[in-house]
Amino acid sequence: MSEFPCTLSLHEGFGESHLDLFLDIDGNSRLITFGTIASYWDLLQSxxxxxxxxxxxxxxxxxxxxxxxxxxxxxxxxxxxxxxTDSKSEEVSGWTELTATIKDGTMIL
Incomplete structure (x- = not known):
């Protein structure tokens, strides 16, 4: 299992409001980034x-x-x-989508 820092941010005022998930897979390269609609925040929290x-x-x-x-x-x-995630962190950089949930204070991919 791989574990790395992440942040989930609400981006407003630039197109439709949306969520940006930033993943720091190696502490060095650009952040692997995924997005979804803002209203999913309530679902993630639940x-x-x-x-x-x-x-x-x-x-x-x-x-x-x-x-x-x-x-x-x-x-x-x-x-x-x-x-x-169960995947190796370097595999994450090739993903085109992911499914995530928050469990016990951790983002599970």
Whole structure:
């Protein structure tokens, strides 16, 4: 099982409000990023499994970024912690979608 830092952020004011899941798989490269609709946050909090779609990788600063992003709306961190998966962390970089849930304070992929 692999475990690595992650953040789930609400991105508003730039297109439709949505969730961005940022995964730091190696502590060095760009963040592997997945997104889904904002209303799924309530489902995630209740333990439901949610499907995220792959997005363009983001700069490492987004792992801790909160607040205004010039001409791109604002981010608010909803979840910060660890992500766990049965896959090797390097395999995650090839995923086009993932299913996630929050269990016992950990994002399970």
């Amino acid at each position: 333990g439901s499994k949610i499907t995220f779609q792959r997005k363009k990788d983001h700069r490492r600063i987004y792992l801790d970024l909160e607040g205004e992003i010039e001409e791109k709306g604002q981010l608010r961190i909803l979840f910060r912690g660890s992500a766990k």
